[in-house]
Amino acid sequence: MKKDFYLTRYALIIKKLESAPATYSQLEDYLLNSFEFQDADIKSYSIRTLQRDIREISNLFNLSIHNKKKGDNRYYIESRPMMEVDEYNPPLPHDSIVWLFLLSSHSLSMYYFYLYKNIKMSRNYKFHNPEGLYFISFAVVGWLDVFIRNEYKEILLESLRFCQKNKGMEIHAWCIVSSHVHLVFRSIDGKKPELLIGDFKRFTSKAIIQAIKENPTESRKEFLLDFFLKEGAKSSNVNQYQFWRHDNKPIELWSNHVINQKINYVHQNPVEAGLVFRAEDYRYSSALDYSDEKGLLDDVVVFRMFGF
Incomplete structure (x- = not known):
């Protein structure tokens, strides 16, 4: 299916079920005959995909959908959302026109579709929460393969160590590949995360360029x-x-x-690039720490999921 089409699926599923409970066959028929599915030229929707979508709706939106009623195989919306704003739920839209539309329509699907699109489109690429846990990626200009040389990777590692010890950078996952860096981190000493990353990039930029200048074996x-x-x-x-x-x-x-998903993405990067067969075989990442061994960086905070 198209990238990000799951957003549309979630909205359509909620829209259908808020009007009336429905069986898998009824949901399948509703989705496949929708303008969105036909426009995307999607011709199948399996029960397995529906079950996965329901799990994701539950995880993302605090909304329970089930078909556990005895003798009834229809899916129901069991609980409505908690509308309060807290550290887990982003604020509702402030625009008065949007508010009036949402409140007058009483539409869960429109509320969720707006809310999740707002998270994806507006919040993804900004540091909104100074205490939040963030996944970031930053690349060399032109995506040049500078880090094929380990001496340049070591400059990044030394700077990460400095940030851990002196700037309050708490690292949960990291990976350096040939042209870019992936990092899962939070700022724990009150420094804004954008300033922390800005300092890191400014220092490493100067240090690596100086190292290139002084490297007698640098053919490029x-x-x-x-x-x-x-x-x-x-x-x-x-x-x-x-x-x-x-x-x-x-x-x-x-x-x-989402945390688990992004950490796996970070560690699988060298595997996807064909550099190693197993993530933990790649030296310049935290995958080794997640295999209960010691990686190159000290004090990596290994994320564990409990109760799943």
Whole structure:
């Protein structure tokens, strides 16, 4: 199915079930005949996919859907959402027109569709919660394969160690591959996470460029420095060389499922790139820490899911 089409599926399922309970066959027929499915040219929807979607709706929206009534195989919405704003639930929309529409329609599906799209589109790429746990990725300009040399990876590791010890960076997962870095972290000493990452990127940018200049075995020295210089000239807030892309794409991780998903994504990156067969065989990541062994960084906070 299309990327992010699950959002549409969730909204349609809730919309159907808030009007009346429905069997799998009725839900399948409703979805496949919807404009959204037909426009996406989707011609099948399995019971397995429905069960997975129901689990995700429950995890994401605190909404229980089940078909456990004796002698009745229809799916029901069992509980309505908690509308209060707390550390787990993002604030409701402030726009008065949206409020009036949601309140007058009494539509769970529209509320959830708006709410989740708001989370995905507006909150994904900003550090909104200074105490939140975040997944971020940042890449070298042009996605150049700078980190094929371990000496440049070691500069990143030393900087991460410094941030752990002196800047309150709590690291839950990390991975350095040839052109980019993945990190799951939180700021625990009151420093804004965007400032913490900004400091890290500024220091490592200067240190790696200096290391490239001073490396007598760097065969691509002229190419790399010229590329970074040209990229810096394109940006008004860069004095000379630009090493990192400006975007970090921070995503706040606010459920066990999403945390586990992102950590697995971080560790599977070298596997997907064909560098190793098993995540824990890759030296420059925290996958080893998640295999009950010691990785290159000290004090990695290993995330564990309990009760699942």
